[in-house]
Amino acid sequence: MADPDLYKPLADRSKPKYYVLEMLPYPSGALHVGHLRNYSIGDALARYKWMRGFNVLHPMGWDAFGLPAENAAIKNNRQPREWTLANIEAMKRQHNRMGFSYDWDLEVSTCEPEYYKWNQWFFLRMLEAGIAYRRKALVNWCPECATVLANEQVVDGCCWRHETTPVEQRELEQWFLRITKYADELLDDTGKLEGGWPDRVLAMQRNWIGRSEGAEVDFKHESSSEKIRVFTTRIDTIYGATCVILAPTHPLAPFLSSPELKRDIKAMIDTQGANKDQGEIEKEGLFTGHYAINPFNGDKLPIWIGNFVLMGYGTGAIMAVPAHDERDFEFCRKYDIAVRPVIRPVDGELGDAATMTEPFTGYGILENSGEYSKLSTSDGQRRMTAKAKREGFGEKAITYRLKDWGISRQRYWGTPIPVIHCAKCGIVAVPDDQLPVILPTNIEITGKGRSPLENVPEFLNTTCPTCGGPARRETDTMDTFVDSSWYFYRYCDAHNSQAPFDSNKIAYWFPIDQYIGGVEHAILHLIYSRFWTKMMRDIGIISNDEPVKRLFTQGMVIKDGAKMSKNKGNVVSADEMIDRFGADTGRVFELFAAPPERDLEWTDAGAEGCLRFLGRVFRFITRNLDVESGAETTGADRKIQRKLHQTLRKVTDDFETRWHFNTSIAAMMELVNEAYALEPELSSQVRRDLLEKLTLMLAPFAPYMTQELWENMGNSGPVFRQQWPEYDEELAREEGAEVILQVNGKLRSKVIVPFGTEREELERLTKADDKIQAHLQDKQIVKIIVVPDKLVNVVVKG
RNA sequence: GCGGAUGUGGCGAAACUGGCAGACGCGCCAGACUUAGGAUCUGGUGGGGGCGACUCCGUGUAGGUUCAAGUCCUAUCAUCCGCACCA
Numbered sequence: 072m073a074d075p076d077l078y079k080p081l082a083d084r085s086k087p088k089y090y091v092l093e094m095l096p097y098p099s100g101a102l103h104v105g106h107l108r109n110y111s112i113g114d115a116l117a118r119y120k121w122m123r124g125f126n127v128l129h130p131m132g133w134d135a136f137g138l139p140a141e142n143a144a145i146k147n148n149r150q151p152r153e154w155t156l157a158n159i160e161a162m163k164r165q166h167n168r169m170g171f172s173y174d175w176d177l178e179v180s181t182c183e184p185e186y187y188k189w190n191q192w193f194f195l196r197m198l199e200a201g202i203a204y205r206r207k208a209l210v211n212w213c214p215e216c217a218t219v220l221a222n223e224q225v226v227d228g229c230c231w232r233h234e235t236t237p238v239e240q241r242e243l244e245q246w247f248l249r250i251t252k253y254a255d256e257l258l259d260d261t262g263k264l265e266g267g268w269p270d271r272v273l274a275m276q277r278n279w280i281g282r283s284e285g286a287e288v289d290f291k292h293e294s295s296s297e298k299i300r301v302f303t304t305r306i307d308t309i310y311g312a313t314c315v316i317l318a319p320t321h322p323l324a325p326f327l328s329s330p331e332l333k334r335d336i337k338a339m340i341d342t343q344g345a346n347k348d349q350g351e352i353e354k355e356g357l358f359t360g361h362y363a364i365n366p367f368n369g370d371k372l373p374i375w376i377g378n379f380v381l382m383g384y385g386t387g388a389i390m391a392v393p394a395h396d397e398r399d400f401e402f403c404r405k406y407d408i409a410v411r412p413v414i415r416p417v418d419g420e421l422g423d424a425a426t427m428t429e430p431f432t433g434y435g436i437l438e439n440s441g442e443y444s445k446l447s448t449s450d451g452q453r454r455m456t457a458k459a460k461r462e463g464f465g466e467k468a469i470t471y472r473l474k475d476w477g478i479s480r481q482r483y484w485g486t487p488i489p490v491i492h493c494a495k496c497g498i499v500a501v502p503d504d505q506l507p508v509i510l511p512t513n514i515e516i517t518g519k520g521r522s523p524l525e526n527v528p529e530f531l532n533t534t535c536p537t538c539g540g541p542a543r544r545e546t547d548t549m550d551t552f553v554d555s556s557w558y559f560y561r562y563c564d565a566h567n568s569q570a571p572f573d574s575n576k577i578a579y580w581f582p583i584d585q586y587i588g589g590v591e592h593a594i595l596h597l598i599y600s601r602f603w604t605k606m607m608r609d610i611g612i613i614s615n616d617e618p619v620k621r622l623f624t625q626g627m628v629i630k631d632g633a634k635m636s637k638n639k640g641n642v643v644s645a646d647e648m649i650d651r652f653g654a655d656t657g658r659v660f661e662l663f664a665a666p667p668e669r670d671l672e673w674t675d676a677g678a679e680g681c682l683r684f685l686g687r688v689f690r691f692i693t694r695n696l697d698v699e700s701g702a703e704t705t706g707a708d709r710k711i712q713r714k715l716h717q718t719l720r721k722v723t724d725d726f727e728t729r730w731h732f733n734t735s736i737a738a739m740m741e742l743v744n745e746a747y748a749l750e751p752e753l754s755s756q757v758r759r760d761l762l763e764k765l766t767l768m769l770a771p772f773a774p775y776m777t778q779e780l781w782e783n784m785g786n787s788g789p790v791f792r793q794q795w796p797e798y799d800e801e802l803a804r805e806e807g808a809e810v811i812l813q814v815n816g817k818l819r820s821k822v823i824v825p826f827g828t829e830r831e832e833l834e835r836l837t838k839a840d841d842k843i844q845a846h847l848q849d850k851q852i853v854k855i856i857v858v859p860d861k862l863v864n865v866v867v868k869g
Numbered sequence: 870g871c872g873g874a875u876g877u878g879g880c881g882a883a884a885c886u887g888g889c890a891g892a893c894g895c896g897c898c899a900g901a902c903u904u905a906g907g908a909u910c911u912g913g914u915g916g917g918g919g920c921g922a923c924u925c926c927g928u929g930u931a932g933g934u935u936c937a938a939g940u941c942c943u944a945u946c947a948u949c950c951g952c953a954c955c956a
Contacts, residue, residue, distance in 0.1 A: 269873095269874095270873065270874080271872090271873045271874060271950080271951075272873095273873095274872055274873045274874095274951080275872085275873075275950095275951055275952075277872085278871080278872055278873090278951070278952055278953095279951090279952075281952085281955070283955070283956090285956080301956080302955095302956065303956060304955090304956065305956080316956095352954075354954075377954090378954090379954040379956095380954085380956080381954080381955070381956090383955090384955050384956075385955075385956060386956095388956095389956045390956085391956090392956095396956070397870090397954090398954055398956075399956080401954090402954095470955080470956090471955095472952085472953095472955060590950085590951090593951080594951085594952095663881090663882095663893085663894070664881055664882080664894085665881070665882070666882090669875095669882095670949090671881085672880095672881070674880085674881075674895080676880090676881095676895055676896075677880095677881065677894075677895060679895085680894050680895055681894080683894095684893095684894080686908095686909095687909095690909090724885095728885085729885070731883095731885090733881090733882075733883085733893085733894095734882095734883070734885095734892085734893080736893080736894090737882090737883075737892065737893035737894075738892090738893080739893095740893055740894070741892080741893065744893090747910085809889090811888070811889050813888085813889090813936085813937075815936075815937090816888090816935095816936065816937040816938095817937095818889050821889075853936085854936070855936090856888095856936050856937075858888065861888065862888050862889085862937090864888080864936055864937065865936090866936045866937095
């Protein structure tokens, strides 16, 4: 037994070299090959653990991403899948059929009450720390289903189920986690992840956090004490401001609006919500009839409401500087608002307001800017910000694109948020000793109305833990991304009933050495879990800053030019493939067709080639099992041993470094081709050694077939529990170095020489070579470059 | 618009630190065995020229560095992905 640790409790194991975790897809229906691909890589690694001390914890992470399953269930008007032991067993059987070898012992199901309990425990800690909070937020609302919609469920401004019903914006009380508190740290620490994480994932995260530096400035309302605070990255352009524009949902909008205007604003809010994520839309504005004062020059600026101003970014209000901003320019030209240029290029002219056709958005020299005129834009920014601060009408400010994480879901499926609403005491946390709050089972999924939990009086009605009076339970459940944010920590101590985990165990295991998953998790899951790690560190139960040192993102399986999906109907189901080719062939093809980080176009023909290869291996081994032949070591023996050990070295190296299993399989194909060529000449001993090592080497890629071969060789027990075969450098070594001979960098000849042949000897051999001499005719040798054991290049002239 | 990546045969790809471009496989062509071949085995297969030994061209495009560039540098084009009225 190569890995006696495997079945010990986690805490009793010796520390492995790596701790590999894999993100799993969600069980939205039948398994697709896209999913199989996920498994194949992790699974090949799983098999590798007995080779090099890899330890792959294979999470039972299904329900961490249960949302689509639930949507499907609601859509079909039936109950979500029950997470019973029987269902989990069925899933294991399905996977065993596909040849996945998981560490089922370590499974943690994030829908178990025990896991709810710790989700809720974390929630309460965050509530105490002010990280969890509740506020009103705008949500997409379908009046037809009377339910909240996720952004993805809004199609062309209408509900995905009612294509003619426009989605409305409604304000609901929602629970949030203050991830923005960690925005700077999340951004800065991407630097620590460089090298270990793919660049594109880090870029996506930085982009998502979207830090931008600028200033906030107050524009006073002309006739009241109200102030409109705007955010700008270009305070230097403030003398060019010609109006102030508010988001339609800005808190001051109602104050500035007549009843008719309020109606128009409401309509604008709804279209704005409906067109969210639609890219650029036609700019619309509504003039309020009110004015605000520019604090720098006392200008009276009209206050508008604009559909392109977002409440969720900055302060929800902007100063429009049409002469120096494309968007403001477009808006002001449309509504005939003044354009006032105040910046010129360093060696250029100030634009002319009447004739300019596009704004100047670059940096340069300030003009028409009072005491700041003739300053550079950067000096202007600095001095204006300082003045705003000094005089109390503004300050330096940083805003983020990242918003606080709204975790409220009006759904049945999920961890109940552990708070109680009491008429007298307000929002009261459920005491720790009453956790977990468990979902009732007698629910009815109607697909209508809000959370089905509101229709279950036994769940809804409770007593206030503070005053003992009658109270209502919170019916929102948590986003399932909460589950996936820390499940891997729980794996280290899955049965702990006193705490989410023992901190010492986390200190021992974490951070994760290697995490594997699809790039679709680059933003949400991978930011949330980084946030959760920092949060846990701050409440003092772990000490690592980051959850994952190295991240590997594998590609997708593409069929007919598109990502496989049930909607497109371009799915190759795993079952179908198993019936046609077998699980081994499917696995080998996926690994062979492209390196794992790349997308892969599915072709049946390619799979057939791999079936052929496996057939060649099977026939070769089978017909050679009982062959007896001469015992002396022949030239063929030496050749095949060299190839065998070179192949072993290659495959072992691919596992340890690049995971380019396509080249591993190519190398094994070469070995088999050579074995076919030399087959009749091999001695019994070498033949036997070849059969055995080839079987072991292929086992991670084709587990079923190699298991059978392994048993046919007279062995027993699982092949994947055998020691990984070691390669022998001596046997792998070539007999001599093949040296390339070039003239002016062009290949002209080759020679084979003993390793370590001296430069002088190589030069002599080169000059003596017939083919080289032919190219040296009438030429003058300028110099000779010699790279020992590799290459000689003769540089000539004339 | 911003950000990230990728461009190599008919196709999937390989070439890991600059050093034989196209490994391996698919497809195609030919042969063997066959009543048959959609099984199997063997050989060939980047393009042009030559009976041939050989030879010239060739890694999106244009330059550059180097004895030597798919690989490094500069510019440019195309495709894919992510974000996007972000103030």
